Amino acid sequence: MGELRNCPKCNGFFNYIGVREICSKCAANEEEMYETVYRFLRKRENRAATIERIVEATGVEEDLLHKWVRKGRLQPALFPNLGYPCDNCGHLTTVGKLCDSCQSKFKGELRAFEAGQEFRESVTKNERGTYLNERKK
Incomplete structure (x- = not known):
């Protein structure tokens, strides 16, 4: 059984079961943003885009890009200008x-x-x- 927590993004309540730190609505929104970023990066001319360029073109927060690279969802081997801060x-x-x-x-x-x-x-x-x-x- 989970525990009741506040979502750090929308401040709504959700049942935390140890899988993700945000509510399902915000998680779905994050997944849509990921798909947008991934579609952007799959284009040949955008594969070497910098983080600033990706943020500018897609409107996704820089912290989310860092999070996806850290988790391995966006791989620097495929997109060489991606990374996360030391x-x-x-x-x-x-x-x-x-x-x-x-x-x-x-x-x-x-x-x-x-x-x-x-x-x-x-x-x-x-x-x-x-x-x-x-x-x-």
Whole structure:
């Protein structure tokens, strides 16, 4: 059994059963907008359209386009200028939550942190085993 929720789009009530976050009326409206966008992109001259061009031509919200790309309904392999914003910097990405440059930056910072941590551990280990430390005990 579901629970009663407010639709974030139209503020109407709907029975939430864990499938979608919006009411069936808004979901049907979203599906119509998806069909409009997909028909637009299927035309050969529109396959390389940018997100701004798609929004301008179809009237669909940019957030919906990002949502469809993130869910895999619109595939960047077929439509190369599509993507969704990186959670860190906002640049378009097509895989994961972070763009390639943010991933590289975080990996570099993580490597530097781990190297520093290993150095601190080796210094601590070396301090424990010195002759002077053992003699003072």
